[in-house]
Amino acid sequence: MPLRTSIISLCSVLSLQAQPSFSARTAQAEQVIERFYRGEALDALRERSNREIEAYNSRAKLVNAEQEQAKARMEAAQGPAREAYAQLQELDKGLKDIPDGNDQEGNKRFNARVQARNAQAHRANELHDQAQAAVDAYNALVKGKQGELSQARQQVLGTQAALDARYAAYQSFSKGGQDVAFFIGLNGLLADLRQALRSRPTDAELQKHLVSVRGLRRELALWAMASQARQSNGLVIVEVLVNDEPCWLVVDTGAMDTILSLEVVEAVGLGGALGKENSLVVVGGQRILGRALQIPRLSVGDQVQVQVEACAVRPCDVGIDGLLGQSFLKAFVYTIDERSPVKLLLKRR
Secondary structure, eight states, X not given: OOOOOSOOOOOTTTOGGGOSSHHHHHHHHHHHHHHHTSSSOHHHHHHHHHXXXXXXXXXXXXXXXXHHHHHHHHHHHHHHHHHHHHHHHHHHHTXXXXXXXXXXXXXXXXXXXXXXXXXXXXXXXXXXXHHHHHHXXXXXXXXXXXXXXXXXXXXXXXXXXXXXXXXXXXXXXXXXXXXXXXXXXXXXXXXHHHHHHHHOTTOHXXXXXXXXXXXXXXXXXXXXXXXXXXXXXXXXXXXXXXXXXXXXXXXXXXXXSEEXXXXXXXXXXXXXXXXOEEEEEOGGGOEEEEEEEEEEEEEETTEEEEEEEEEEEOOOSXXXXXXXXXXXXXXXXXXXXXXXXXXXXXXXX
8 A cells, every 4th residue: 555644643442552451452452453454365366366366267168168069969969869759750650650450561561660750769768868868868967066166256256245345445444544443553652661671671471572562563454565565656664773672764865765664663762762743755745744853873784874864743654664865864775676685775975
């Protein structure tokens, strides 16, 4: 999905911040991600559904051709039997006039006709039996093929129904930015956990929840990366470390500033260092409002830059924590290689 740049307000209904405990908030986040972000991607499911429909249509076309061929064989097998019965009917007509019992010659000719008729009847019955075998074979073929097609059709309809249900659920969830509100809530949970750990750094339960939340954020980032990779003009998303916190930023070579989610800024302990609000240009040339700050340490792979000028804003897409702009990139000779696992290749100037 394209990067959305409008500032989206927090949805209190879905916000994890409304939950009273870290356990409940983490469990709720897990449930949302399980429902909307795990499993086969919607566009991949749509492609599979389309392939199944095409395969079904091709198979139905072949089955129809097979049935037509079998029907032609059945009708060809029935031809001799029909002809034999037609001949039998003609012979039966010759038996309508029964000769006088005293007409010996007439009786002989009549008996000969009866014998010929009976022989023809025997031959017609044999041909009928042969034709019936062809009819049975045709009926069995039709029944088997129609059953096969019915099963394939049910599979196609099942895939389509699953697609429709998931698409409707996701559309309802994402309508009005509720998906982003959920992501903001998850990032708020990260910030709250890290704040709690500053006063209780050895708390094992807090550490466990932090690991879980970081895992969920990584899962959403991978989902966002995969979504962009399936687009012909998809955005390049890279993993960075903001101080010691893993984040995922869109590489924007046209942006002057680096942008971070407000909740991530809070999570790394920089909320108190936010400056005045200013306007900045982001992907697509749009302007948004953000609050200035300096990131003490920002690293991509093994390349580190300190005191990076940045702005804090609300996130605009699930799984994406902001933009990596020229305030970081200008220190490096950089190459974007989407074929490379790391995507962004950096060499210090």
